Amino acid sequence: MLALLSLPDVALAQQKARTVDDLAKMYDVASCKQCHAKVYEEWEKSTHARSLIGTGRTIGGFQGMIRAGLMGAFTKSGVKDVGDVKVEHLAQCFKCHLPQISDATDEVARELVKAYLDADRATLGKVNVNCLVCHNTKAILHKWQDGEPEKGVVYGSKDGPHPDKYPAMKNSVVMKEAAMCGQCHGTGPNFEFPQPSQCATAYGSYLHAYIPAGGTETCQDCHMKKDGKGHLMPAYRDPDMAKRAVDVDVEARGYKFLLKAGDSIPTAVVTVKITNKAGHRIPDG
Template sequence: MFSGKAGLRALLLLLALATLALMLYFGPERAPAPEVPDTLSAEEALAAADAFYKSRPIYERPHPYTPIPEGLPDLRAETCGACHAEIYREWQVSTHRRAWLDDVQFMEELSKSRGEHNPPDAEPHDVSWLCVNCHTPLVNQLEKLVVGLENDDISKPIYVENPVFDPELQLDAITCATCHVRDGVVLGPRGDSPAAPHPVAKGDHLMSEENCVRCHQAEALFPEQTLGCFFTTGQEWEGSAFADQGQHCQDCHMPQTERQIVRGYDVPKRTTRHHWFGGSLIPKKPDYEEEIAPLRQIFGSGATLELLPAQAPACSEGPCPRARVVITNSQAGHRFPTGDPERHADVVARVFDARGQELARQEMRIGAIFEWWPEIKIKSDNRLMPGQSHEMALSWPAQDEAVRVELRADKYRMHQEAYDYHELEGKVERGRTFHSSTWEVSPEGQVRLEVVEDDRGRRHTLAPASEPAVPSPAPAE
């Protein structure tokens, strides 16, 4: 009945219809996988994969296959950069560009998700297909495509070879085409460039959160695999005043600028956006520190720290509350920190007397704490919502002279235990200091800032002296 190429196509059509019917009956997360023929043409493989991915939540899907726009040789960022040179240079230092092989932490997690650390006699286990779609988001970047699951088990994907796999494009990670190419058309915020050497159209998604939350809102729990995804940045933004005021991700992470967006063409300057995509600005590798550092003055750290007098009544004896450290999520339109569930910030305050002897020390960790085994549970979460503050009281014995208070705050991408377990010392930058300051507190409780150094620079006031100049960071070789 299903012999020859025409028969395979007929079978494929029935497969797609069966998948849709099962989705309607069971729901997209419960539909069992249909049988897939052993040999598929390129067209059939893409169609089978497309039918499967459409049955899954959006964060489990790659962007659908797109042909190369007419007039372009390929979809690679370097090709785009031949005309869009400034944007290309900005993208080269972005976390998006570093999201594949340059992300050593992710590579270790990916290896684990493929079961490569399991004993040789262990049952096959591979959940990596869930993860790669956010780090190499285009179907064109995936070496293999998933067309079904054995027994609806997410750890047993049914793969087919990807007939449109571009290994060079895969190295670009989150690249220009991720956001700007659909169905062989280059999308822009205006779509009105008649001189472009390729087809263009307007992409309304480029200026909305829709373009970001596909990956930055990936929340799911798979109890049977003891696996969870806890990327809730989109939901955090949605519940903030930023969303109420119509401020989107791009307003902070892609600062506006006036410039020509292409070279070699007679086009006017226009309002466009930088493509650095500032986030935590912790370099993926120690070698990338030099290229990342200039961006910190532009984006800042999201959170600010300040030492204020204690609110408790003054006391003269014993270690009384004499000052308080206030940590505020003053800039981020989502939690501080956000993203990976291991992201956290450590704040340390130390009090010294006039002779340099430490009188007191207080610490606070800001982050979510999970229990991962034998069952995934969130034990606590004190991350700061936009505008929210935490306070840390400081107490020390009464002094006849002023004391010195030193504050330091560091943000981290992962816990020390995971860092050591994966042997990432020297390969991955675990964190960075984003605030250090020195204060003087008089015996009467008056507080005075001496010096502060943070992402906005070194100064003697908490307010930046002026708006930071926009640098042109050069990508590391």
């Protein structure tokens, strides 16, 4: 017996991407490069541009979540193999690593899970956190007040026409605020999901420690404006960021430990003091 979808359900399914390639096309930002070449080049080198691949540990982390979590310890998830995976099973991770998954069907979720299990970097590299994610999908926080992000609109610092396939620009009141970044580089456990996980807490420690201590800079000040690295948005792996983030003082004192006459052992006492100067706890994401 066939299960029938209502007309609204059919329309919704038709609007959603059914393959990773469909989703990549839906969020294609290649045209941004024509006018914003420098910004685009910075972004291409950033971790955001490889949000599903990330650093050396990211793919392994996802593989562990899938094998040991969804297909293992999370016995009530309903996932025994790739064919059981739905978008909802990836939501707690893809909320940040791929927010546009909400515009995809379960078929895309399964394709990405298979890519992780196969360590298929080519497929995982097709979609990412790009211009459209930040300048549209995540550009409005207070949706009851300001509404949902509008299709065809690029959100930034002003209103006006936009010479591209996205024909309009609108001001986003959060684009220059730390809260913009806090949507993903968050405040702690994702309690809104069926299987909460402790993930990034950078914005939480920024909000509850750095600001009360008198801090005045935003995420954008430190990760974009200083050193002029813009949309590269470097973090702890960048030498300049690491130097600004911590002070390291090392004091060493050497002496000889005399076990018995004529038998001394060269010894040293080393004291290392590391002071966090960042606007949040480190390391964090």
